[in-house]
Amino acid sequence: MSNNWYYNIPQSFVNSLSHFDLIDLIELERVKYVEVKEIDRIEKLMRIHYDLNVNFEGIDIIDNLLNQINTLRDDIINLKNEIDFYK
Numbered sequence: 001m002s003n004n005w006y007y008n009i010p011q012s013f014v015n016s017l018s019h020f021d022l023i024d025l026i027e028l029e030r031v032k033y034v035e036v037k038e039i040d041r042i043e044k045l046m047r048i049h050y051d052l053n054v055n056f057e058g059i060d061i062i063d064n065l066l067n068q069i070n071t072l073r074d075d076i077i078n079l080k081n082e083i084d085f086y087k
Helices: 011-019 036-051 056-086
Strands: 025-027 033-036
Touching: 011 036, 011 056, 033 036, 036 056
Parallel strands: none
Antiparallel strands: 025 033
């Protein structure tokens, strides 16, 4: 993994996120990179870890619960739209 961090994200933190399958890394020519689209997600996970002092197992649980909440929120919006359509 390259040590040139533009976003000041600790390499050990990124390695741990990858180890727990919380993010995907891209490997090119034996160097691992974080996709730009993952930066916001990593920053959110950093806040959970450092600000709330949550370990990586806890981050995984919180992340899964937040994803479920977002899915349910989307389902509710779709159902409300369907109800409004038939009114």
